[in-house]
Every structure is written in C-alpha cells, then in structure tokens.
Amino acid sequence: MSMQAEPAGAPAPPPDTGQTAEQRAALSAGARQERRLGWLLCAPAVVVMLAVTAYPVGYAIYLSLQRYDLRFPAQAEFVGLTNYGAVLTSPFWWQAFWVTLFVTAVSVAIELVLGMAIALVMHRTIFGRGTVRTSVLIPYGIVTVVAATSWQFAWTPDTGYLAELLPAGEAPLTEQWPALWLIILAEVWKTTPFMSLLLLAGLALVPEETLRAAMVDGATAWQRFTKVTLPLMKPAILVALLFRTLDAFRIFDNIYILTAGAHDTGSVSILGYDNLFTALNLGIGSAISVMIFICVALIAFAFIKLFGAAAPGAEVKR
Amino acid sequence: MAEIVLESVTKRFPDGALAVQDVDLAIDDGEFMILVGPSGCGKSTTLNMIAGLEDITDGTLRIGDRVVNDLAPKDRDIAMVFQSYALYPHMSVRENMGFALRLAKTDKDTINRKVEEAARVLDLTEHLDRKPANLSGGQRQRVAMGRAIVRDPKAFLMDEPLSNLDAKLRVQMRTQISRLQRRLGTTTVYVTHDQTEAMTLGDRVVVMRQGLIQQVGTPAELYDHPRNLFVAGFIGSPAMNFVPATLEDSVLRTALGDLPLDDRKRQMLQRQDAPRQVIVGLRPETFEDAALTRGRGGPSRPTFAATVDVLESLGSDVFIYFAMEGGPARTAELEELAADSGQQDTGGAEASQIVARLDAATRAREGAPVELQVDMSRAHVFHPETGLNLTHHES
Amino acid sequence: MAAVGRTHATRWAIINIVVVLYALFPVWWIAALSFKTPATLTDGNFIPREWTWENYRGIFDTSEFTRALINSIGIALISTAIAVVLGTMAAYAVARLRFPGKRALIGVSLLIAMFPPISLVSPLFNIERVIGIFDTWPGLIIPYMTFSLPLAIYTLSAFFREIPWDLEKAAKVDGATPAQAFRLVIAPLAAPGVFTTAILVFIFCWNDFLFAISLTSTEAARTVPAAIAFFTGSSQFQQPTGSIAAAAVVITIPIIIFVLLFQRRIVAGLTAGAVKG
Numbered sequence: 010m011s012m013q014a015e016p017a018g019a020p021a022p023p024p025d026t027g028q029t030a031e032q033r034a035a036l037s038a039g040a041r042q043e044r045r046l047g048w049l050l051c052a053p054a055v056v057v058m059l060a061v062t063a064y065p066v067g068y069a070i071y072l073s074l075q076r077y078d079l080r081f082p083a084q085a086e087f088v089g090l091t092n093y094g095a096v097l098t099s100p101f102w103w104q105a106f107w108v109t110l111f112v113t114a115v116s117v118a119i120e121l122v123l124g125m126a127i128a129l130v131m132h133r134t135i136f137g138r139g140t141v142r143t144s145v146l147i148p149y150g151i152v153t154v155v156a157a158t159s160w161q162f163a164w165t166p167d168t169g170y171l172a173e174l175l176p177a178g179e180a181p182l183t184e185q186w187p188a189l190w191l192i193i194l195a196e197v198w199k200t201t202p203f204m205s206l207l208l209l210a211g212l213a214l215v216p217e218e219t220l221r222a223a224m225v226d227g228a229t230a231w232q233r234f235t236k237v238t239l240p241l242m243k244p245a246i247l248v249a250l251l252f253r254t255l256d257a258f259r260i261f262d263n264i265y266i267l268t269a270g271a272h273d274t275g276s277v278s279i280l281g282y283d284n285l286f287t288a289l290n291l292g293i294g295s296a297i298s299v300m301i302f303i304c305v306a307l308i309a310f311a312f313i314k315l316f317g318a319a320a321p322g323a324e325v326k327r
Numbered sequence: 328m329a330e331i332v333l334e335s336v337t338k339r340f341p342d343g344a345l346a347v348q349d350v351d352l353a354i355d356d357g358e359f360m361i362l363v364g365p366s367g368c369g370k371s372t373t374l375n376m377i378a379g380l381e382d383i384t385d386g387t388l389r390i391g392d393r394v395v396n397d398l399a400p401k402d403r404d405i406a407m408v409f410q411s412y413a414l415y416p417h418m419s420v421r422e423n424m425g426f427a428l429r430l431a432k433t434d435k436d437t438i439n440r441k442v443e444e445a446a447r448v449l450d451l452t453e454h455l456d457r458k459p460a461n462l463s464g465g466q467r468q469r470v471a472m473g474r475a476i477v478r479d480p481k482a483f484l485m486d487e488p489l490s491n492l493d494a495k496l497r498v499q500m501r502t503q504i505s506r507l508q509r510r511l512g513t514t515t516v517y518v519t520h521d522q523t524e525a526m527t528l529g530d531r532v533v534v535m536r537q538g539l540i541q542q543v544g545t546p547a548e549l550y551d552h553p554r555n556l557f558v559a560g561f562i563g564s565p566a567m568n569f570v571p572a573t574l575e576d577s578v579l580r581t582a583l584g585d586l587p588l589d590d591r592k593r594q595m596l597q598r599q600d601a602p603r604q605v606i607v608g609l610r611p612e613t614f615e616d617a618a619l620t621r622g623r624g625g626p627s628r629p630t631f632a633a634t635v636d637v638l639e640s641l642g643s644d645v646f647i648y649f650a651m652e653g654g655p656a657r658t659a660e661l662e663e664l665a666a667d668s669g670q671q672d673t674g675g676a677e678a679s680q681i682v683a684r685l686d687a688a689t690r691a692r693e694g695a696p697v698e699l700q701v702d703m704s705r706a707h708v709f710h711p712e713t714g715l716n717l718t719h720h721e722s
Numbered sequence: 723m724a725a726v727g728r729t730h731a732t733r734w735a736i737i738n739i740v741v742v743l744y745a746l747f748p749v750w751w752i753a754a755l756s757f758k759t760p761a762t763l764t765d766g767n768f769i770p771r772e773w774t775w776e777n778y779r780g781i782f783d784t785s786e787f788t789r790a791l792i793n794s795i796g797i798a799l800i801s802t803a804i805a806v807v808l809g810t811m812a813a814y815a816v817a818r819l820r821f822p823g824k825r826a827l828i829g830v831s832l833l834i835a836m837f838p839p840i841s842l843v844s845p846l847f848n849i850e851r852v853i854g855i856f857d858t859w860p861g862l863i864i865p866y867m868t869f870s871l872p873l874a875i876y877t878l879s880a881f882f883r884e885i886p887w888d889l890e891k892a893a894k895v896d897g898a899t900p901a902q903a904f905r906l907v908i909a910p911l912a913a914p915g916v917f918t919t920a921i922l923v924f925i926f927c928w929n930d931f932l933f934a935i936s937l938t939s940t941e942a943a944r945t946v947p948a949a950i951a952f953f954t955g956s957s958q959f960q961q962p963t964g965s966i967a968a969a970a971v972v973i974t975i976p977i978i979i980f981v982l983l984f985q986r987r988i989v990a991g992l993t994a995g996a997v998k999g
Binding site: 040043044046047048050051053054055057058059061062064065066068069072127130134135136137139140141142143144145146147148149150151152153154155156158159160162163170198202203206207209210255258259261262265266277278281282285286291294295297298299301302305309 | 730731734735737738741742744745746748749751752755767768808809811812814815816819820821822823824827830831834836837838839840841842843844845846847848849864865867868871872875900925928929931932935936946947950951963966967970973974977978980981982985988989992993
C-alpha cells in the first residue's frame, strides 16, 4: 500500500471486475439501510443520555477544579487539584467513606444470604407462590422515603413500637453504632426483594433433572445446594451482587431520613449533598461527586476483573 | 409459477466468511428441488438468498424472467415455510393463513374462500379460529404449510420444515408434502440435512459442502453414481463402506482380500491415472451371504470370510457388522461426514467397521463366521486426495 | 402419608407467613400511624385505638401536599412516556439490527445505569439555574428520563430478543414492508414488554428523592418524597407525624395497586435478561 496521494480527478483504481464492483455497492444497500435505521432509532436516546450525563460530568470535573462558593461567586477561580487535596485530607471524607463502605459491605452480605433464603422459599413453596411474590414486591416498589420514615417513627422514643421494646431513655438513632445498624436494617428490608428476585431467576436456570441426578448420586440437600445449585447460578449471583453493591454505595435516601447524617452516620452521597446544598460550596461538592464516581467505577471494574461478572447485556448475539 | 436460476451466486458475510461460493443452479418450473448437506454447508444461506432474507454478495438470481437480486422479499412473490414455523402467536390460524393476502389487499371474501380451501386440503377446518399456542406440533406444521399455499406463489421455499416433528409424523407429512407439491405443481426449493427426506421427496437433489455444490442429480443418480467421496458417503443409509486399497494392475488389495476389477473399471482407472493407494466404496447391499448365492459366483464376485460382530434383523433384511483389519479410510471428507453423523461422538470412527445388508434368509449368527460375496460391478473407486470418484460416469 | 403432607404444608404455610410479614409490617405500621388521632399518635400501638381520617383530610387541605402529588404524578408519567418511547426505539435497534456503534451504545447506557446520581446533582443544579429550568417540571423530567433510559433499553431489548427472529422474516416473505412488519407483528407481541417497562420506569421516577430535593426549591415542582421531608404539619402547633404518615400512605397506594395487578409482569421485567448465563 503506498501512501501517495492520488492526483485529483484520477480514476479510482480499477476493481477486480468492473461490473461486480458496481453490483457489490448496490447489493449492500440492504445492509446500509439497516445500519442507517439502527442509528436513526438510537439517536434520540443517545443524544439525551449524552446531553444529560456526559456534559454535566465534564462540567462537574471542571467545577471540581475551581474554587467556587455560591456565597462568594465573585471569588471563583481555577485552583487545580486543591479541592481534591482538601477532600482527601479531610476527616469528614474518610469518616463518610468508611461508613459507606461498612454499610455497603454489611448490607449486601446480609441481602445475599437473606435474599437467597427468600428466593428458595419462592422457588420451592408448594402453595401461595403468588402471594409471596406479590408481598415481596412491595418493599421493592415502595418509595424509599416512605419506608425510611416508617422505620424512623418506629425507632423514635414515644412514638414507635420498636423503640418501646428498648429500655426507656434509649434513642438508637442518636448514637453512631445503633443508628448505623438501623440504617443497614432499612436498606436490607427495602432491597432484599430485588436481590431475591434476581436470584430466583437464577434458580430457575438450574435444571430440575441435574438436581435429581445429584439426588440419585447420593447428595444430601445441603450438598445439592452447595455443589450443584450454587455453581450453576454463579452468573446470576455475580450480576445481583454487582447491581446491589453499586446501588448500595450510592445510599442516600435512607440515611437522609433516618439520621440526616448526624452522629457520624453520613455516607459519601450525604457528604456531597451537604457540601453542595448546605455549605453551598460547588467546588468541594463537585470534587466529592467526582471521587464518588471514581469509587463506583473502581467497584464495577473490580467485579468484572476479579469475578469475571459478565456485564449484563454485553453479549448481544444474533 | 416459475423457474429459479442461480448464476455464480456467492455469499460472503461481513466478517469475511464465505458461506456460499459460485453456485450455479437452474431449477425448472414446477420442479421439487432439494438442497441437502451437513450443517454449515450453505444450504440455508442459499435458500435465504432466494427468499431475499440475505443479500447476494455476487452473481445473479432470477425468478421467472426477472433478476431479483435487489428486490425485497415482499416483491419476489415467494412463500416460505420455516423450521420453527414462525406462526404469528397473536393471530388465529385463519388470520395467520390470510396474512399475506391481507397485506396484498385482497378482498375479504377471496381471502376467506382461499383460506377455507387450503384448510380443507390440510385438514385444518375445525382449527381455523384457534391460536397457534393451542395446536399440536403437527397441526402447527400444517398451518405453516397452509400459509404458504393460500398465496399461490411463484415458488415455495422450505427450510427444514419437518425437523421439529417426531419420526412418525415426519414420515406422514413427507408424503403429504410430496402429494401437495405434485398437485399444485409449484416450483419448490426444500432445505434439509436429512438424506432420507432428500431421497424420497426430490425430483432432483443438490448436495452441498462448505458452500460448494458437490453434485446435482436425481436421487437415483446420486445413489448409483456419486461424483465424489462426500456425496457417496452422505447419500444412503446405512452409509457406504470405505476400504483403503492398493491398486495392482487389475486387482485391488484390501484388508478384506483381493478384489478384482472388470475391464471397464480398469480402463477408466488407467485413463485417469489413478494413484496406487485408493479408496474402494462398497454399499451394504453389494455384499451377500455366499451360502445363498451358490453358483452365481464368478470372477467379479469374490468371496471372503468374516466374523459377525453385531447382527440387526429388520425382518425384510438383515444387517451384519463386522470388523476389518487395518485402519479405516481417512480423508477430510470422511471426517466431516463422521462428525456430521455423530460417529465421532460414539467412538465409531476408531473401529474400521463394515456393514453388509444380507437377504433375510441368511443363516449368519452373531459371533459366528460367515462367508460373504461382493458384487464388484457396483463398487466405486475414489481418489484419496481429491475425493473424486474415478469410476464415475454420467448415466 | 396424609399426616406427612399436612405437616409439610403447615411448615410451608409458616415460612410463607413469615416472608409476607417481613415484607408488610413496616407498611402496616405507617398505615396504622396515619389513622391515629393526635392523642394516640405516640402510644406506639400497632393497631390504632381510635381510627380517624383527620390526617388525610389535613394533608389534602394543604396545597403543599396536593401540589406535590400533582407534580409527582405529572412528572413521573411524562418521564415514563418519553423514556419508554425512546427506549423502545433504541432497544429494537439493539436487539434486531446490525450497525456499528451498538456496543458503544450498550456501554454508555450501562455506564449511566451505575452512575451515582449525586455526581450529577451539582452540575445539573448549576446548569439548570443558568438555563432557567431549575425548580420546574422539565428540570426533573430530563434527569429522570435519562436515568431510566438504560433501564428501559435493557429491559425492552430483552423482550425484543424473545420475539423469534423468524416471525419478522415470515412477515417479510408474506409481503410486509418493514413498517408493516413492525406494526402488525412486532408491536402486538412487544406490547406486554413495553407495558412492563413502563411500570418499572414509573416506579423508578416515583421513587426518586435525591434529584427531587436538589433540583426543586418550591411547590412548583417539588414531588411528594421531597415534600414529606419538608413537611411541617397541617398546623404549626402540631407534630407532622400524622400528616407525614398519611402522605406516605397516599403515595404508596399506586405502588401497591401496580404490584397487585401486575406482579407477574414486574417480576418478568426485573429479571429480564439479567441472568441469561
């Protein structure tokens, strides 16, 4: 292949056989039409998604490099990575980071076990399957704020039935550790059903005959579960874990309602929100936003690399 | 009704894979043409190109006297029966069968008349208002057929239409399709991987392999005069036996014994410069129990002894299987055939096993020796590298 | 045998009841609160001693709640409609057509699906103030529809993929134009999937809290979840507990209706394509 530019107006290099080349161009018309239709159909969705995320993300990165306090907009100026330095050296960030990590890890672990139990119940129950599924969908569908409010009232002394179970004078939502466990409880209650439905779909993929074969081979119920069911539904488990971990890391609604982040119970999202809307510091707030995004990306990356979790929808075969 | 002509039709997929290569084929008006071959041989791609569901990369396709390369399927006036039947699940049987006519803006009365007529032929009248989900496999298959025949199209294209039926139903539907096609006289292109279907249904059969046509001919031609190893091995069940042989003047030395060649075959081999190492092809029915043919022997009917390994009696015939010393014949074609028939999965490819089809009167017993006679006038000799039948002649 | 069967059934009944109770008791609790009179509000009882509609009357008397309810319904419906239309188009292309850039599209939507919303709140807050849609319906509709698009594309393309490819080929051979094939064959078969997706997207929009408190500042666009957080009660001298509980129950009703009527579909939609291992 020579890199020489062809003189303008020179005829194109002769195709192997003139006629078939012409035909080839005409023949791929169908494929070209399909391609154009594909682009046309995707364009609106892509434009919207890019306009509402890509641009703001870029803008967030730009903001995070500015000193930008809404109370003193005139003092806005480029400060490089100063905001990141401020965030990374701030005890508030680390406090929020560990809280978020703790809540994420503990609640996802509990959800996995509990969700698997509920999934098995839904899969195996001999009657009332519809009722169980319907009631399990309610926590999934209910507005998080509503559920969180219910928990908050339940644990508030003088109002709540759960608080009454505690010794008088206890106010669990006003102490760090009890409050964190209550946040985890609210999170687990709300999202376990989603987990269990994903796991249920995975259970449905385990062929009944394989389990029968294991039974004939002399496996106990527990062995069948650990040696046959679990390995076969590994992809479903990984997808469910990935979804829930990413979701749990963004926890906001439950904490906002239950403690508003007081008593060292704030998550990174709460911290970001407070800096943006209470302290009105767009620069610091944006830096926190970008850091959260990086954390989420790292979690997703780790999942896909470590566990080989197939990104859902990545395999588009035809 | 129309003839369908393919002139050096080629299909290359975007990833560069060549699915169909330079196919030349003229299907006569009213002919029942079968495309047969192992999976991936390009038969379905060829059918899809005729239907307009796949672009033609190169070459010309004519239906009737029109070049239809660039026509959308809807403008080709062809009907297709899919392997999955592809019945519209949200429409009743009546609506399914009338869908094409409705799209063609035929008036309601005509649609109803034609649908009912087709339903009568296919014995679907009492199911007309049911949904496909409520039909049995055989009924669904008939609806798919009905959807094709109501249109009275230029051609029927059928893509393995019987492969989802159980064995018994398949045989029934086979005869029904054959009868229907003869009655309607519509040009039909029928894709299958089942050589029995190919042999019983087709006026002519196209055997394909790796995107290339291997041979086109009537079922009898393909059976008696296969052009190469692949066709010889693919057509016929049980398959032809292949025995490695050394050619010495007028004798083929094989593990079975020395097999003499008649003059005509010897001359053909000489003329074509046959190599020393060849492959002899013997169909199961070229063997006979020597005890039953006393006196009908002769120089072209050598005998040899074998020990019966397995014996299968079908009542009318008896199949015996016996081992042959030395390895089996090995070529790329034979390996592909073995893979396609699942022989490799059962480990059958390792043993060099010979099948013989004997008269039911035979006294052969499992584990006992038997004297067998071979009818060498029906033997084929193949070139081991090119796979060509060196004793092939156009009938 | 019968006795064994019966103990078996009893065991499953108990297990099922435990699961149902687990799912329902926080909902029951807040519903109970909403029916309590101010005097018994703090008794911590699981069943109200005195029943009253007063809390509901109270919140429907304030524009604070009725406006929020209208905002919630309108914003969720519009976002759902747009997301489902755009999502259907893109999902059809993803599931059915061959075109370069498809992988990129799937990648982008996946990226957005796992995006932390807080990362977008600050720039959107600023951008929306500049272009003047802060604290308006479009100000919430746009982010909602963006964040629900991946969900819609993902769920719908799983549904489209389940429609056999052969049906479209059959329609083409039967003489249908691409538009006819879509209208007469694909659309009727995809309708249940589209409907399911619409429910999921609606629940997603209905549920949002972070955008709702960040991108609104007045009754003009504040949705119920945000309004609940800012509730002060129907009168200044009253604890807002009863009002909050009543408001919470009101916005839970549509969810419960959806779940009761469309349980099967929601389950199918949530798990569509998630586990095609």
